[in-house]
Amino acid sequence: MKKSNLWSLRLGFSGEQADEIEKLGLEKFLKRSYESKFDKELPAFLQDDPKTIEEQKKRSEIIRNLDKEEKRKILIEENFTTTKLKEWWVAKMQTEEFPLREKMVCFWHNHFVITSQKVKTNYWIYQHNMILRENAFGNFKELTKKILKSNSMVKYLDNVDNKKGKFNENLSRELLELFTIGIGNYTEDDIKNGARALAGLSLGDEQAVYRQNFEDNSDKTYFGKTGNWKDDDLVDIIFEQKNIPYLITRKILKWFIYDSPSEELVTYYGNYFRKVNFEIAPLLTKIFTEEYLKDNSGEKIKDPLVYISQLISELHLKEIYDQTRIVAFLRQQGMDLYSQTNVKGWDGGNSWLTSQLYLQRNNTADFLCKGGKLAKKTPDMMSDETQKPKEVVKIEYDSSGNNKTIIAELSNRLLFSVNDSMQKDMENLLKYDFDPKGPNSNFAVVRLFNYITKLPEYQLI
Structure with a gap:
């Protein structure tokens, strides 16, 4: 495979950036990606959704007094908005000139997992998505702090139930096990004391806030340090630990290049990550520019997003494709956005290519190559004159060859x-x-x- 095509797939979702990579060179391409602008305007379909705690309470009171049928209608509306949110994000993935940011948003989405089923409030899910987008190439420690105090994460990992005298350890545990340092690098006491430090951190208007009546203001010992620690303090202490860089560098390597990265590479890039004070952009630049020089094609199974995006691009269907169908395909393939089966996220690797999923991919390729209706509005596929499919799908090739x-x-x-x-x-x-x-x-x-x-x-x- 031509190297620029390979890396266009890795750094985006299709081969459409191959020419840009060749024209700019990889480092300049990365710089443009890091500097890419993105829309911060609230999507129209979320304008009327409740956003503040007060608005949430009023909506809950109204729903409480409705009959069963009216409640069902509101639930359908909320589910429709959730689907629109997924379609809105897929559209960004498909249309950005430099889609690496969206690729990183998807990476962080599978690292700092929340699900729409558990969070329920679409505005909080949108906030979570925007935190990831704004900080996609920023500082890992600062991103962790922002996610830790987001309404979506506090709700998803049950910290709304974490109160002084009645502690819930879910958020404290996953902060260590899945988000930062990994299994084997902390103790059960660290989890318990972390839960005490997070007690009372509950839902707020724009982000989670401590509720005075429920927080624990006694001293806690966390990784050997004692004090009246709160959320930011926990993150600061975690990022002082020896093994902090390696969990995330392993996951970045798996997301972009290797389904099974070597421990040597994980350690090498992890040590550099610590050296640059956990800044994400320098780490990505080092990984991509150094791995670009190697022959490492064929080391990773395409995830469903890359698979369907490449099909759409190669068949020149972007002008008529329907994001609803793409969202449905992702769900069918086990990559439903904001709907991972657990907080560990999608496994990736071989899980993307079971015999059933492989068959679904083949059927989808057949469907699209035969002019199947990916879009809601597609030209009539049959011509009265020829009774042959119209050429709504085209492949780019050099017609002067053989x-x-x-x-x-x-x-x-x-x-x-x-x-x-x-x-x-x-x-x-x-x-x-x-x-x-x-x-x-x-x-x-x-x-x-x-x-x-x-x-x-x-x-x-």
Whole structure:
């Protein structure tokens, strides 16, 4: 696979940034990605949703007095808004000029997991998404502090139930186990005292706030340090620990390049992360520029987002695609946004390519390559005159070449390796007498593309 195509997939969701990577060079491409602007305006579909605690209470009181049917209608409206939120985010992933930010938002979303089923309030879910977007390339420690005091996380990990004399350890435990330092690097006492420090941290208007009647203001010992610690204090102490850099560098390597990164790489990049004081952008630059020089294609299974985004891009369907269908495909593939099965997030790797999911991918490729209606409004697929599908899907290829040059062009763009058997099969699909300028040439090349999407090698980047 051509290196710029490979890294366009890794640093975004399709091959559309390949030319930019070649034109700018990787470092300048990364710099542009870090500096990319993003929309901070509240989406229209959230304008009327309750935002403050007072608005939440008023809405709850109104709902409490409604009959069963009216309550059901409100629940349907809330679920509709949740779906719109997912579609809004997918649209950003598909349309940003430098989609690395959205790729990082998705990474952080799977690190600092919350789910819509548990949080319920769509405005808080949106706030969570925006915290990740604004801090995607910032400082890991500061991001952790902001997430720790977000309404969404306080609600998701039950810190609303964490009160002096009746402690709930969920948030304290996951702060250590999944968000920062990892299993084996803390004690049960650290978890208990962390829960005491977080007691009373509950829902607020724009972020979580301590409730005086429920907080614990006694001294706690946390990683050997004693004091009346609160949320920010816990994070500061955690980030002084020896093993703090490695959990997150391992996850970044897994998200972008290797399903099974070596411990040597994890330690190497982790040590650098500590050296740059947990700044994310310098870490990403070091990882990407150094790994770019290596031959490491085929080390990672495409996640469903990359798979469907690449299909849409290659078939030139972006102008007519429907985000609702993409959200549904992600749900079918086990990558439903804001709906992970547990706080650990999506496992990734082999879990993306079970026999059932592989079959679903193949069926989706067939559907789209045959002109299936990805969009709500698509031209009639049949012509009265020819009774053949209209060419609503097109593959980009050099029509001045021949069958072998076109096969080489697609292979170079889509596959990290091609063996003799695959080459022979592709040549059988595009026979030696293939006319690249003929009236049915696009159909033939789409058929070749569809064959390629079925290959195990196509599932890898």
